[in-house]
Each structure stands twice: as C-alpha cells, then as structure tokens.
Amino acid sequence: MSATEFPKPVPKATPELLPFLDAARAGRLAVQRCGACGTLRFPPRELCSRCWSREVEWTDVSGRGEVFAFYVMHQVYHPGFVADVPYPVVVVKLDEGPTMVSNVVDCPREKLRIGLPVEVVFEEREGVALPKFRPRAP
Ligand SMILES: [Zn+2]
Numbered sequence: 001m002s003a004t005e006f007p008k009p010v011p012k013a014t015p016e017l018l019p020f021l022d023a024a025r026a027g028r029l030a031v032q033r034c035g036a037c038g039t040l041r042f043p044p045r046e047l048c049s050r051c052w053s054r055e056v057e058w059t060d061v062s063g064r065g066e067v068f069a070f071y072v073m074h075q076v077y078h079p080g081f082v083a084d085v086p087y088p089v090v091v092v093k094l095d096e097g098p099t100m101v102s103n104v105v106d107c108p109r110e111k112l113r114i115g116l117p118v119e120v121v122f123e124e125r126e127g128v129a130l131p132k133f134r135p136r137a138p
Pocket residue numbers: 034035036037038039048049050051052053
C-alpha cells in the first residue's frame with residue numbers, strides 16, 4: 001500500500017465549517033466571534049462557552065501564535081499517513097487567544113518546542129486549503 005493509494009483525508013465542508021474553509025481558500029485564517037460578548041473560539045460551536053449566546057460571526061485573525069503543546073504521532077490511524085510517521089502534531093495558541101490543532105512545517109524536529117513563534121501557511125489538498133504553521137521570528 002502506498003500513500004497515493006490512500007490519500008490523506010480532508011475536512012468535510014459542513015455548514016459550520018464552510019466560512020472557515022472559504023477564508024482559508026482566500027489565504028485568511030478565520031475563527032468564530034461571539035456576537036454577544038465578543039469571545040473568539042475555534043473550532044466552531046453553536047454556543048458561546050462564556051455567555052451561552054447563539055449569536056455568532058466570523059472574523060479574520062493574524063495567523064500568528066506560538067506552539068502551546070505538541071506530541072509526536074507514531075500510530076498510523078489512517079493509511080494516508082503511513083509515510084509520515086513519526087510526525088509532530090501541534091496545538092497552536094493564536095495571538096488572539098483561540099487554540100488550533102495543526103502541524104508545523106519547515107521545522108526540523110529538534111527545533112520544535114513549546115513557545116516556538118509560528119505563523120500560518122496554507123497547504124492545498126484536493127481543493128481544500130489546510131492551515132499549517134511554520135516557525136517565524138519572535
Ligand atoms: Zn459570548
């Protein structure tokens with residue numbers, strides 16, 4: 001089995017995720033903002049976890065942040081990732097507050113650390129722009 005026989009999965013364009021995917025396709029990183037209290041959140045949710053409002057809008061963020069946590073994936077949960085293991089999965093804390101699970105690209109494994117300043121880049125896969133992060137100057 002090769003990676004080409006099993007392409008990596010891409011997120012489904014659900015109604016909840018569509019504004020995020022549309023923004024990413026245009027090279028922008030977007031998160032939800034509560035229409036009542038202004039709290040930013042990601043991934044998209046129906047209710048604000050701070051004030052429970054259902055009012056929501058989407059807003060662009062800078063795409064800058066830092067590595068909040070990471071782990072190294074050794075297990076193959078999807079055959080599309082056979083050639084990639086072991087690979088790091090990161091939680092990025094965006095400068096604006098929300099966190100996002102993603103990957104870091106253009107970064108040797110030994111340079112990956114908690115607090116590493118990163119910025120978003122978009123990886124095209126099957127017509128979907130996936131946000132990834134790369135190291136940046138602090
Ligand atoms: Zn709220």
